[in-house]
Amino acid sequence: xxPITNDWASHLRPEYSKDYYKSxxxxxxxxxxxxxxxxxGDDIFNAFHLTPLKDVxxxxxxxxxxxxxxxxxxxxxxxxxxxxxxxxxxxxxxxxNEDLGCYIPDNGYLVKWAKQGVLLLNxxxxxxxxVAASHQNKGWEQFTDSVIRILNKEDxxxxxxxxGGFARSKKKMLTNxxxxxxxxxxxxPLSSYRGFFGCKHFSxxxxxxxxxxxxxxxxxxxxxxx
Numbered sequence: 001x002x003p004i005t006n007d008w009a010s011h012l013r014p015e016y017s018k019d020y021y022k023s024x025x026x027x028x029x030x031x032x033x034x035x036x037x038x039x040x041g042d043d044i045f046n047a048f049h050l051t052p053l054k055d056v057x058x059x060x061x062x063x064x065x066x067x068x069x070x071x072x073x074x075x076x077x078x079x080x081x082x083x084x085x086x087x088x089x090x091x092x093x094x095x096x097n098e099d100l101g102c103y104i105p106d107n108g109y110l111v112k113w114a115k116q117g118v119l120l121l122n123x124x125x126x127x128x129x130x131v132a133a134s135h136q137n138k139g140w141e142q143f144t145d146s147v148i149r150i151l152n153k154e155d156x157x158x159x160x161x162x163x164g165g166f167a168r169s170k171k172k173m174l175t176n177x178x179x180x181x182x183x184x185x186x187x188x189p190l191s192s193y194r195g196f197f198g199c200k201h202f203s204x205x206x207x208x209x210x211x212x213x214x215x216x217x218x219x220x221x222x223x224x225x226x
Contacts, residue, residue, distance in 0.1 A: 001044050051114045
C-alpha cells in the first residue's frame, strides 16, 4: 500500500500504531500475495491521494470496492475508463440528469469529482476478486470510521451524502452543526425507486456550498469517446 503523503498523513498516523491496523496490514499483505485482490495495491488509497483533507467539500460513502476485473480503482462508485457503468452509478447519473440536467456520459470514471473535493470513500478499501464483502470486518471499517471522525471535526462546511442503510449508519458520528447531512435510499436498482430518485442531493449540495461562499461541484462527467 503506497503511503498517504498529503495532509491526511498527520491525521491518520495515529491509526498505524494501533493493534487493529497492524492486523489489517498483515492480512492485506497476505491476501495480495495469495489471491487476486481489488483494487490494485497502488490504488487502495486513491480517495485520499486525489482529495486532500483541506479540499474536502463533499463526502460520498460507499461500502465495498467492486470485485470484478478492471472495475475498482480506489474511489467509491467509480470504475476505470472502458469498463461498463455499474447499475448503481447509472442511477446516480439518472438522478443527476433529472436534478441538474447533466447528460449521462459513456463512462463511470469519477476522478473529476475527486479532484474538486468530493471524497469518494468506501468503508472497506479492498476485496478479494469475485467474492463480495470478503474483506469486511478485518479492520478497514475502524480505519475509515476514523476518517469520518476527522472530517466531522473540521470547522468548515462539508456535505455528507449518505445513501442506503450502511452509509446512514455513520450518521451517529456526524455531530458537527457546520456540516450538511443528506440521506436517501441506496441508488442500486433494488432501492433507487424508494426515494433516491428525486432526492435532488446534487443541487442541494451545490446550493449549500454556494451559501457558504464555496465553489459548487461541476458534477458533469464528460464523455471519453466522442
